[in-house]
Amino acid sequence: MTQAPGAPRSFQEIILRLQTYWASKGCAILQPYDMEVGAGTFHPATTLRALGSNAWAAAYVQPSRRPTDGRYGENPNRLQHYYQYQVLIKPSPPDLQELYLGSLAAIGIDMQLHDIRFVEDDWESPTLGAWGLGWEVWCDGMEVSQFTYFQQVGGHDCAPVSGELTYGLERLAMYVLGVDHVMDMPFNDPQSPIALKYGDIFKQTEEEYARWNFDVANTEVLLRHFEEAEAECAAILARDHVDPKTGKRIIMAHPAYDQCIKASHMFNLLDARGVISVTERQAYIGRVRALAKQCADAFVLTEAGGFSNEDAA
């Protein structure tokens, strides 16, 4: 096990250490996806890359939005915008648990003093048509990560299987830094000339978004966006695989998937506005899942999705 490198002093130091650690383990350190998503899993680097036979190893921070979780910045650990750290390795290496524990050590969790446990937690994303088996990882009774072996994504069996790690960064950092309210957490080094706390950066935005999410967002516009994204996704995928301009085979799986992400976020916003009834809810989730499935179907026909010309022959 790695030597405990001493306690980190800020939120960003924890992120930097995770980046350094996973880079040292051979992951490509990607940047966040430039769209609103509900979780790091939605990043195409996870959802799409978990499909097909190509090997893959990536790690990244993903800003995530869950409009219904907004609490105007008042709840000590609930936010409508927060960060997840996401690792996806395919095929899942045999020592993934040890690699994961190494990452905890890297951010200053001393395994000799803490009680780390792998507690059953099967993961399922009804909107992505995805599921896997694994655990929530507990540190002294607190959930610090989700650990999942993907079995299916977008209705496709995953072969090989990807190992996915998701860290809820704020919660994990609050624990490591010994902070009780997220807004009090040092974002940069507290000794910096201009020391910033999480609240200095996000208290106001939490308020603004909470008001917009819950009371102001124009539901007619959201609904229209949802339907437009849904239609565009289908339209993109309906195009001929061969681009008439270049004569190349170009399946537009990623642009289509962007529309799926968009529809999913519109649904989350509509949900926060309280305009979706219990029965309608299932129907909306089903519609997003149908998009995710079509994107997955398309992706596995691309090179990144493991398609080769031999397959075509």
Place this chain on the structure above:
Amino acid sequence: MPDLLIELFSEEIPARMQARAADDLKKKVTDGLVEAGLTYAGAAAFSTPRRLTLTLDGLLAESPTVREERKGPKVGAPDKAIEGFLRGAGVTRDQLEERETPKGAVYFATIEKPGRPAAEIIAEVLDTTIRNFPWSKSMRWGAGSLRWVRPLHSIICLLSSDEGAEVVPFEIEGINASNTTFGHRFMAPAKVTVSGFDDYAAQLKRAFVVLDPQERADAIWQDATNQAFASGLDVVEDKGLLAEVAGLVEWPVVLMGEIAEDFLGLPAEVLQTSMKEHQKFFSVRNSKTGRIERFITVANRETADNGATILAGNQKVLSARLADAKFFWENDLRVAKSETGMTAWTEKLSNVTFHNKLGTQAARIDRIAALSREIASVVGADADLAEQAAKVAKADLSSEMVYEFPELQGLMGRYYAEAACLPQEVANACEQHYSPLGPSDVVPTEAVSVAVALADKIDTLTGFWAIDEKPTGSKDPFALRRAALGVIRLVLENDDHVALKEIFAKGYEGADVEDLMSFFHDRLKVFLRDQGVRHDVIDACIEMDGNDDLTLLVKRARALQEFLGTDDGVNLVQGFKRANNILTQAEEKDGVEYSYGADRKFATDDAEKALFDALEGDGGAISTAIETEDFAAAMGGLAALRQPIDTFFEAVQVNADNEIVRRNRLNLLSDIRKACGQVADLSQIEG
């Protein structure tokens, strides 16, 4: 004779699956070995979060040689037939034996299956076991195709005897069996080499792994109760939680912590549920006050600071959880105590669908309230109170606490109804109207609770009957059998006389009342059979009027069963059946119904006259007894008829030559049938 040790070492197995998996491993392996002829003296299986272990002792070193004799074609049969037989049996022509049979000379082959060494059989059985293991949920990992509950890492497969130990050559998907395993993930992660089961268990213990789940559970319980006792407290017993926690650790370390003062005012059930569901903590109670004051958590390791860091962390997590619970509790109380009170919640339920064909929860509550009013008078409850109770009984479904902890439904309703200063009967009905939930659950006895509990279940039953979603075979997704049993127990245990068909008719519109009633009678038969009441006795009573009053029906059945246990009872049924048979035959033959009433003046025989007397006297006594539901007296009346009926049949020929006398006697038999028929349909009684 060698011993066998198998260990399947994997990533963390879900706690709830471990015990079953250990049993399955034992069964699959031993069944496979025995089927291959490899018997053993003893077997035991164990589980920890990371391993399934099986030990067998006194195993045969090889399977016995088996001889099988096979009958072939006749001597002199065509060569083709003989060759075919040789191929099938795997023998040569000179190995065949000719034997005389009643059908002539026939070839016989003796096939010998030589015994095989244990290791070879074990390897085959283990392969089959692993590939076909009955996990409720399993997965693939990496680039492989093998399925296991979580990634499988190593396998011990070791045969040991006095001469030493030998690894059984075995490989599955790149994992080779060995004689090594690993200790505790954090306290002793190094490789451990073992020579047999005793050595394995002992070495594991030195490497901070307690192999036996029962031993872990016992140690946890003992340590927990000791620590609580030392502080003058006691641990709230929870066997399910204990088993689960024992499945989360290999090296249990019990730690007791404080619950912050702020949260001690929460209802005990809320503390307990929150701690158990989210954190898997035991609750520690002050038995004098009944309050939950501390918690017990079980860590998976020892630490240099004696668990101080671990405990502090757990305490912090708990505080965050309880802060949520307190937030919900205070918000809910604010609503309950507000001007609108719990009706604010009920209104919200108009957005919640109960079932897409049966409308919203709010609509359902209105129906239950109306029905509770109807039932109230029958079960001795105040109609206004019953209606009021029904209106708020499900309000807590909209509360924040029940949203977070659905298992607290009803109970929170009681707390909130009390906070809203509603009458105590109403508050109690909030909690109790779901009962009885199972056969062992307590039945409410307060009239208001009984009325709402009945209305709730009858609305459900009539509703699902109306949309034709009845239980079929083993499928009962809406737990309708349980609901019917609940109604049965509510009525019987409270001794309430409820004409169910009338109530059904006032339930959800469109239910087939007769069909629902017969469903109830079926459930009642199952319920009474478990209590030793004969099915023919129940059938005899179901045939009677008023069979929808289950209390009456059961009283009748119990009295009849008791009567049938007596000599009088047995004979009376014989007499009744004889009368009934003669009468039925005569009625069929003559094409008339002999129900005009017999006339005493045509009685010729003393026995006949005596029967007239008895039917007038005792027959009358029976109807009086039935009217007052005094079934013991009714059975007494029947008992008194036995002698005169017996004597009548001994002395009198029913089919007399004189047609007037004959018809009068048949009418007399009809009177017997009528008298008996007041009590039960005795023709249903067997024997």
